[in-house]
Every structure is written in structure tokens, then in C-alpha cells.
Amino acid sequence: MPKLWNETIEAHRAQVRDAILDAAAALAMEHGLRGVTMSQIAERAGIGRATLYKYFSDVDTILRTWHVRQLDTHLAELVRVREGGGTPGERLRVVLATYAHIAWRSASHHRTLARLLVPDEQIANARTQLRALIRELLDEGARAGELRADVPVAELAEYSLHALDAAGEFENEAAVARLVNVVVSSLV
Known part of the structure; x- marks a missing residue:
């Protein structure tokens, strides 16, 4: 009992x-x-x-904790879709599309709070984990000959994430899908 x-x-x-x-x-x-x-x-x-x-x-601690919870939820979703089937390039496309949709869905409230909160170690750690996840897929894809190997994966990961952050500014999912296509096509 x-x-x-x-x-x-x-x-x-x-x-x-x-x-x-x-x-x-x-x-x-x-x-x-x-x-x-x-x-x-x-x-x-x-x-x-x-x-x-x-x-x-205090209020700041509550809001910072809320933000970290959101980041953890998003990272878990990205890890889950990364582990789906398919080639490294296919899995990368799904991860990038999921990331873009997360950016689009959560743009207003996440961006507003994230700008106001002082970044801390937990928030920086979440972004580091996200970069590592993308770099791993880019590296797998390059080694498999599916993705470009002429640019270091760290640079491609940063490019991809920054480009997909723009999804938060879009009005609809069709625009998000087009952005994902542009980013993925630049990685091939």
C-alpha cells in the first residue's frame, strides 16, 4: 500500500x-x-x-521551467520521429519537417517567452541536443551517399535549423511544407 x-x-x-x-x-x-x-x-x-x-x-523560475518542459517535449518528439524507419535522408526529412511544424505551431508563445527569459544552461542544452540530432542524421546521410558531403555537417545543421526557424513566421502549413522542401533539397 x-x-x-x-x-x-x-x-x-x-x-x-x-x-x-x-x-x-x-x-x-x-x-x-x-x-x-x-x-x-x-x-x-x-x-x-x-x-x-x-x-x-518566483515567476521567472516558473516560466523558465515551463519553457524547459516545452523544449524537452519537442526534443522527445524529434528523437521519436528520427528513430522511425527509412534511409538517413528520409529520416532527416521527417525530423526537419517535424522541427519546422513545431516552430510553426509554437511560434507566438514560445518565441515571446523565450525572448523575455534569460537563457540558462537547460535551455542552451536543449539547443545543443537538437544540433547533435541533426548533425548525426546529416553525417549518416553523407556517409550513405544520400546527402551532400562537401560542407561540414555542423554548418549544414546550423543552416537547416536557422532556416527552419523561419517557419514560425508563416501563416499556414503549406508554406511550412515548401520551406522544408527548399531546405531538404539544399542538403542533397
Whole structure:
């Protein structure tokens, strides 16, 4: 029984933590980063301020944690699609398309919060992992003769990521798909 009890408590804590993160992000989108208070977050999350302070000490920490959670979710999605079947070039196309769609779907709120938050080690680490994932696929594709080998993979990875970040500015998925095609065709 104690193990089940601990699992129940941990599940509840995770739900409260997620409610706090989601409430803070929603409030930041509505009122701006500096327009959010701990009291507003507690009210939106449906908890007391004392409970909120048991989880987080300030608004910036909450929003930074929300951003890191989003980055981790996106990286996990990219790793999952990378491990699908196909040649290295096909897997690269799927990863790049997924990345572009993530950039497109999350453009407004992620970009707004990311610009306002001071970058920290966790955020920088997520970008490093993303670069490594893309470089690995580019290297596999180059060794298999599917992708260009005349430019270092580190440069191609940076080019690809920066180009696909533009998807966040597009109005529709058709434009995102065209961008992915342009980037992938430049890697062949």
C-alpha cells in the first residue's frame, strides 16, 4: 500500500506542477512577462499561494521551467520521429519537417517567452541536443551517399535549423511544407 500511496502523491504533485506551469504561461501571454504575479498564478492554477511557494519561488523560475518542459517535449518528439524507419535522408526529412511544424505551431508563445527569459544552461542544452540530432542524421546521410558531403555537417545543421526557424513566421502549413522542401533539397 505505501508504494501505491507514494505513486498517488507523486501523480498529484505532477498535476499541480503542470497546472502552475500552464497557468503562468497563459498569464504571461495575456499580460506580458512582467505583468504576472504569484497570486495570479495561484488563482489561475486553483491552488493557494502557500502551495505555490512550495513548488516555485518566483515567476521567472516558473516560466523558465515551463519553457524547459516545452523544449524537452519537442526534443522527445524529434528523437521519436528520427528513430522511425527509412534511409538517413528520409529520416532527416521527417525530423526537419517535424522541427519546422513545431516552430510553426509554437511560434507566438514560445518565441515571446523565450525572448523575455534569460537563457540558462537547460535551455542552451536543449539547443545543443537538437544540433547533435541533426548533425548525426546529416553525417549518416553523407556517409550513405544520400546527402551532400562537401560542407561540414555542423554548418549544414546550423543552416537547416536557422532556416527552419523561419517557419514560425508563416501563416499556414503549406508554406511550412515548401520551406522544408527548399531546405531538404539544399542538403542533397
